[in-house]
Amino acid sequence: MAPKDPKQNSGGGFFSSFASTLSNLGNAMHKSVNGLLGYEGLVVVNPVGGTEDAEDEAQKGRWKQEDRDNYWKIMQKFIGSDVTSLVTLPVIIFEPMTMLQKMAELMEYSYLLDEADVCEDPCMRLVYASSFFISVYYAYQRTWKPFNPILGETYEMVNHGGITFIAEQVSHHPPMSAGHAENEHFTYDITSKLKTKFLGNSIDVYPVGRTQVTLKRDGVVLNLVPPPTKVNNLIFGRTWVDSLGEMVLTNVTTGDKVVLYFQPCGWFGNGRYEVDGYVYNAAEEPKILMTGKWNESMSCQPCDMEGEPLPGTEPKEVWRVADPPEDDKFQFTHFAHKINSFETAPKKLLASDSRLRPDRYALEKGDLSKAGTEKSSLEERQRNEKRTREAEGHPFTPRWFGLTGEVTPTPWGDLEIYSYNGKYTQHRASVDNASDAREHDNESVEFNPWQFGIVAE
Template structure:
């Protein structure tokens, strides 16, 4: 049947659909194969249309983002563009990396376990549990080179520190230590932009050492996909294999993360086995990475829950943070003598947390310009950046599965342990009693005069900034904190 002979109502509906596609997809976006949100199949319509509405401001910002991304199909977009604050959350990548410590008390339990395969099951469970923080789809801030983040770990006797050791490509290094175990990670990612989604491939190396048994473990993580970044409700999925190897005994855990299927089938599900050194099954794990993990032992050993996700906060929680993630920004969770380079102090992060998006965008732009200025000075002088607390390993041990980790391995320097020990002993050093981020100024800079730079506001075409911002506030009062 020709269109002329079609029902006028149908023709009108098609016309409206065509106009809507042309508007939403911004000159050609309609060819993209966006992924449906499986939550929509379970969500009950409240009747007020709230779920379907998108603020005009957000819609226009998404279109502006698409104008930057549309020429990058198939590219690694991790560090190719400066993204607007509307798609960001008030954390840095260092803090998000630190969410691996959310359920680190599981490692204490592993240290106390006598059975080798039960220890491995617990460490695999820890690796799975870290994904329970990953359903958030907002992007954290890229750390400034030399930026740090520390935390006194809850529920265990230990501390965690991370530092941005490289900017291009972005690489973070982290170290946690307690009397029972150590956890070292060099973290980077490779991304692939595919139109309406981005695939994220983890790079780097992880080492966990249990001190009592002197066993070392590694973790190889699956792929993560962020769906509907331009059109539709944004959601994430992780799929593929997670592998944990006992590098001392040869035992391993192979856990399959099931990819979300049609109508949301299989989303969040994980299942796998604990294998001995000969590859023979000894235990099985099953559960959902955003809910719980259970272990089943052979020969009638029964099923036991190894981990259950803690309840989410019930008060206003616009970014979907867990209680642990909220604590990442609290001054009270930092060790004494807060380093001036700590992520908590970033003015753009603080502004976004307070809901001042325009100020956050301007502060973000200022920090980026200050970082570029430092790089130009290093290039002109022919020098390179040297991390304060981590050093590049010259002979890092790599497992067969880690041969192509995509980055160097960074290890903690003895100087950090000395600094932390001294600050813990003093407990009243500069910055130790800071009650808020206003008491300490963010200062990760190599050159002291960088903090005094005057940075012009970003152009009006960028949604990352709105109006002038005096960048000197980033370093004002930096003598409040002792620069280690």
């Protein structure tokens, strides 16, 4: 069956009345929960439904009640604001990974881009490429926050699919990262900037960024516009993540595109994770139907001009998520553990690499107290370096990326574009050819992203 047009309204009658009744019941439950806890206007949602009492569900979470109370007192003044870099957050809500590593985590299923590069069919090429971009959402459902990178921080990755990956924090206010990945089949370039809206017990995240993939065989350029994400039940209740809306991947070389619709989570978890849509040719005719779940798998099937599957065809599975570790305390995938380790590190790792951050490492080892102390220390040293730079009249200059002067529009605002300058390729070649490279111990390197020396607190 072809996916429903997301713009169509559901029918009236019994179902409309039933939905209205559920909505009224939900409002009453929310008022009861908020009245009990003293937080008016906050919504508690159970994404999987069930028979659990809403008031019991509301009091669950990672923190003790007094911790949540104190956090709410701090955060309530920021309701409606972009809190990307306004607030110093407690380390208890973090996972032992940085945003730069999160960018590299997208590369887990990079073989899909390899398949897109060698594919002769232009529509199937978009099926493989869009499945690659769907695959990262399994990792995005983790509810802990990655560390914000220090200005000048980097992350390097090798030993995966022939890829060389480099990312750098290129701006602190606003927080912006740039990344570049490359192997024999593709280049991947991203300028990443998040815009957020804090709503009390939830936060909307808008990806004000540009992701561009070039497939090397034919020089095809693909541009991505992802959907926004919502993190629910930040302060109390079961924290969960949902992405909803359209993902559009456009072949700017030919005009072909794929439009996939992320279904919103409905009552009792209905529709959660579901993705469906079409690959269109340049004449905007549907050619391939795509269906699946972003936390499970994606399939494709040829379709007619009405979007219905062609008779005699069956769905073909294109991607399936790898089995995750059982009972992992961070909900990491096997690949997430790899990129957090030195297994994917090159010889003579840059001292600015995220793996070397003392706060991240302490959190990974379970020492929250030390992680909090180290995080505060790094942030204070970052402020001191900024004062030093400003006093000496030196603007910050990224090492591996450059500001192009290009400004591109996105659905959530204009974006200044950073591009890879090629210097990292030269650096890596010289290091790998050095005679002492194999004797270098990455784990003994002290974290140092500072461009003006290690700045004291």
